[in-house]
Amino acid sequence: MKIKIDNLTIVTSSGLFRRSLLIEKGIIKRVSEKPIQAKNVDFTIENEDLLVFPGFLDMHVHLREPGFEYKEDIESGQKSALKGGFTAVACMANTNPVNDNATVTHYIKCRSKETDLPVDVYPISAITIGLKGEQIVEMGDLKDAGAVAFSDDGNPVENAEILRKAMEYSKCFDMPIICHSEEKKLSKDGQINEGEISLKLGLKGIPRESEIIGIFRDLMLAKLTNARIHIAHVSTKESVNIIRWAKKAGINVTCETCPHYFLLTEEEVLGYNTFAKVNPPLRNKDDILAIREGLKDGTIDVIASDHAPHHIDEKEREFESASFGMIGLETMVPLSLELVRLGVIDFQTLAEKLSRKPHQILRLRPPVIKEGEEANLTIIDPHCEWILEKSNIASKSYNTPFLGKKMKGRAVYTIKGGQVFEVKD
Numbered sequence: 231m232k233i234k235i236d237n238l239t240i241v242t243s244s245g246l247f248r249r250s251l252l253i254e255k256g257i258i259k260r261v262s263e264k265p266i267q268a269k270n271v272d273f274t275i276e277n278e279d280l281l282v283f284p285g286f287l288d289m290h291v292h293l294r295e296p297g298f299e300y301k302e303d304i305e306s307g308q309k310s311a312l313k314g315g316f317t318a319v320a321c322m323a324n325t326n327p328v329n330d331n332a333t334v335t336h337y338i339k340c341r342s343k344e345t346d347l348p349v350d351v352y353p354i355s356a357i358t359i360g361l362k363g364e365q366i367v368e369m370g371d372l373k374d375a376g377a378v379a380f381s382d383d384g385n386p387v388e389n390a391e392i393l394r395k396a397m398e399y400s401k402c403f404d405m406p407i408i409c410h411s412e413e414k415k416l417s418k419d420g421q422i423n424e425g426e427i428s429l430k431l432g433l434k435g436i437p438r439e440s441e442i443i444g445i446f447r448d449l450m451l452a453k454l455t456n457a458r459i460h461i462a463h464v465s466t467k468e469s470v471n472i473i474r475w476a477k478k479a480g481i482n483v484t485c486e487t488c489p490h491y492f493l494l495t496e497e498e499v500l501g502y503n504t505f506a507k508v509n510p511p512l513r514n515k516d517d518i519l520a521i522r523e524g525l526k527d528g529t530i531d532v533i534a535s536d537h538a539p540h541h542i543d544e545k546e547r548e549f550e551s552a553s554f555g556m557i558g559l560e561t562m563v564p565l566s567l568e569l570v571r572l573g574v575i576d577f578q579t580l581a582e583k584l585s586r587k588p589h590q591i592l593r594l595r596p597p598v599i600k601e602g603e604e605a606n607l608t609i610i611d612p613h614c615e616w617i618l619e620k621s622n623i624a625s626k627s628y629n630t631p632f633l634g635k636k637m638k639g640r641a642v643y644t645i646k647g648g649q650v651f652e653v654k655d
């Protein structure tokens with residue numbers, strides 16, 4: 231397939247440039263300042279308001295297969311990713327069976343290839359067997375099978391000695407430990423952020439200290455072992471401050487946040503809105519501002535969605551028994567563009583946080599827009615306005631507090647593996 235991109239703005243790590251591209255058989259054949267003349271072109275993209283980014287990678291998603299295919303499966307997750315503008319995702323291990331052995335990792339890799347959709351799926355293996363926090367997985371086998379990181383996301387390893395060992399082993403494989411940092415004894419049975427709103431609604435609160443203490447412990451273990459860790463879904467002001475300090479102190483840490491932590495406050499749960507029930511919980515205005523600051527100064531390396539699909543029956547129920555989590559792949563681009571509109575970051579930094587950094591953390595080669603490179607591109611219309619409706623969501627689930635809300639900007643094409651995927655409603 232021959233694809234021509236005429237006179238669009240290309241976002242690279244060194245700046246924004248007006249360029250034309252010619253792509254043949256999945257490879258960028260030409261990059262030119264002038265329009266490119268070519269014969270037998272199969273597909274042309276020429277809307278000059280569009281921005282061309284290196285392909286996006288969402289490094290924190292839950293694809294639910296094997297075991298929970300009624301929420302999402304690998305194919306529907308890939309479709310959701312494509313619609314959201316992602317050419318790659320890394321999926322967490324809390325499936326059934328848990329991804330704690332090479333067979334499950336293999337299965338996920340194979341399923342993702344069978345679908346023939348141009349979205350790479352990188353499995354994240356559990357740290358411990360069955361996410362039980364007791365016995366460390368066979369890290370070498372999992373790496374050989376295609377795992378890119380280790381995480382007991384959702385079930386942080388409680389025993390510091392076991393986590394210390396896991397960190398030490400992970401160094402032999404140059405793979406990060408992704409920490410869902412939470413002191414579970416403090417957050418047990420908690421539903422939402424602890425504060426005035428939890429009091430008002432009569433729901434058990436999750437104190438911010440649960441995350442802060444969890445992060446501090448994990449950072450200290452990283453310091454002790456000199457291992458490489460990545461802190462998932464940072465939600466509090468103090469977490470940003472501690473990680474900023476840890477980076478200055480030379481601890482080998484990177485971290486991510488999600489759009490809901492830089493855009494929404496705990497007020498979203500008023501009215502017992504279970505679509506806004508998420509772990510860590512939504513916090514307050516000061517936290518939002520601190521997280522934006524962390525994104526701006528580079529303390530926060532990555533924006534990930536923590537895409538967590540749930541069946542409507544697991545959400546439309548009493549607040550206490552509703553599942554935690556929201557979907558996020560299809561709203562990541564418009565919600566992250568909000569940071570650009572607010573002047574928090576620029577387009578180049580957005581490319582860093584959605585493409586280059588997550589690839590680097592997982593030791594994957596980041597896509598580059600240069601002649602001779604694979605065409606792995608996310609093309610965005612930053613201005614188009616649309617409404618997020620159940621009917622236009624590609625995921626099997628629609629548990630998001632952004633449902634029915636107006637969105638600005640979206641991915642309009644993704645290009646990978648010689649294929650063009652055009653986003654349509």
Ligand SMILES: [Zn+2]
Pocket residue numbers: 383384410462463509510
């Ligand atoms: Zn988590």
